[in-house]
Amino acid sequence: MEFIDLQTQYRAMRDPINQAIQAVLDSSRYINGPQVKELETALAAFVGCDHAVGFSSGTDALLAILMAKGIGPGDEVITTPFTFIATAETIALTGAKPLFVDVEPDTLNIDPNRIEAAITPRTKAIMPVSIFGQCADLDAINAIxxxxxxxxxxxxxxxxxxxxxxxxxxxxxxxxxxxxFPAKPLGCYGDGGMAFTRDAELAQQLRVIREHGQIAQYQHAVLGINGRLDSIQAAILLAKLPCFEGEIQARQQVAARYAALLGGKVRIPVIRPENVSVFAQYTIRIAGRDQVRATLAQAGIPTAVHYPIPLHHQAVFAGLGHAREAFPNATLAANEVISLPMHPYLTAEQQEAVAQAVLSAVA
Known part of the structure; x- marks a missing residue:
């Protein structure tokens, strides 16, 4: 059993993907090929946003946005300690300070009720993470x-x-x-990312920053990065995009099956009624996680842990001075979360095997 079955997905889309890759190879326009602009236009329309700017990774997209907005030394950006390192890493790379706020105990998204108390005169922005595929409470955060x-x-x-x-x-x-990233709900075959905004000026700044701050050949107006999205990755994403809506629906069905099999027996994901999650992971919570993982591994069932060490416990952020118990919800989640196989091609039989193994492990 695969944790994320990229091979089955590829076989389902083999011809359009291969044709898209071949078109880039035939053109030899590996950098800034027309596929990048086409993807930006398509994804801006998909999201319902005015501007999309392709980047070499999600991390570079986050970093470039912070740079374009002038975040730097002396500034603070509020975010969550329960996330991948890239979230806070990009803040720190600008010279600013990540300012952590604990998460909600059920969704594990940043808790809006705790944000206002963390704001200081140096705070410039809030960076919520829509964890595990579910939007954070962005209306509340925008109001704050x-x-x-x-x-x-x-x-x-x-x-x-x-x-x-x-x-x-x-x-x-x-x-x-x-x-x-390949394991994401919409993934390419390497690294890739995208920035979105309704602000035309910000979008143009992002395009400059991703090209080493270049406004014309060998003319550099600002410090930038080498953050371009490769033409081949854009072509792959364009080939996969027509199937994406169907895959989102399939993810809902997979999640509903898990909920039926596991709900009331273990702690399953809490999805707010106003939200549609893409279930980038299907993450349950179990005390004694290591033993459960070992039992599932013996049954041939892969699992993952996102994320076992909250960011305020990471050595790289020790200088922020947070006590280990500072964010109890994040810390408890880090000790309990376990992600089960999750992808649009998971069969009912496979899910039943996963659920049976989980329930026998916790019995």
Missing amino acids: AAAHDLWVLEDACQSFGAANKGRRSCSMTTAAATSF
Whole structure:
């Protein structure tokens, strides 16, 4: 059994993917090929946002947005300690300080009720993470930001395709960034990412930053990065995009099956009624996780842990001075979460085997 079955997905889309790759090879336009602009246009329309700017990774998209908005030394950006390192890493790379706020105990998204107390005169922005494929409470976060003259950057690296009240992730904040790492709901065959915004000036700044700050050949107006999205990766994503809506629906069916099999027996994901999650992971919570993982491994069932060490426990952020018990919800989640196989091609029989193994392990 595969944790994420990319081979089955590839076989289902083999011809359009191969043709898309071949077209790039035939053109030899490996950098800044027409596929990049075509993908930007398609994904802006998919999200319902005015501007999309392709990047070499979700991490680079986050970093470039922070750079374009002038975040730097002396500034603070509020975010969550329960996320992948890239979220806080990009803040720190600008010279700013990540300011952690604990997560909700059920969704594991940043808790809006705790944000306002963390704001200081140095706070410039809020970076919620739409964790595990479900949008954070962006309406509440936007309202807090507006009241304090801040701006909001959605880290949507796990939630592309998700929705809140009928609005797509990546369309509801000042800016957003997503990732196309192969394991993501919409993944390419390497690294890739995209930034989204309704602000035309910000979008243009992002295009400059991703090209080493270049405004014309060998003319560099600002510091930038080498952040371009490869033409081949854009072509692969364009080939996969027509199937994406169907895959989102399939993910709902897989999640509903898991809920029917496991609900009331173990702690399953809590999805807010106004949200549609893309279930980048299907993450349950179990005390004694290591023994459960070992039991599942013996049954040939792969699992993963996202994320076993909250960011305020990471050595790289020791200088922030947080006590280990500072964010109890994040810490407890880090000790309990376990992600089960999750992808659109998971069969009912496979899910029944997973559920049986989980329930026998916790019995």
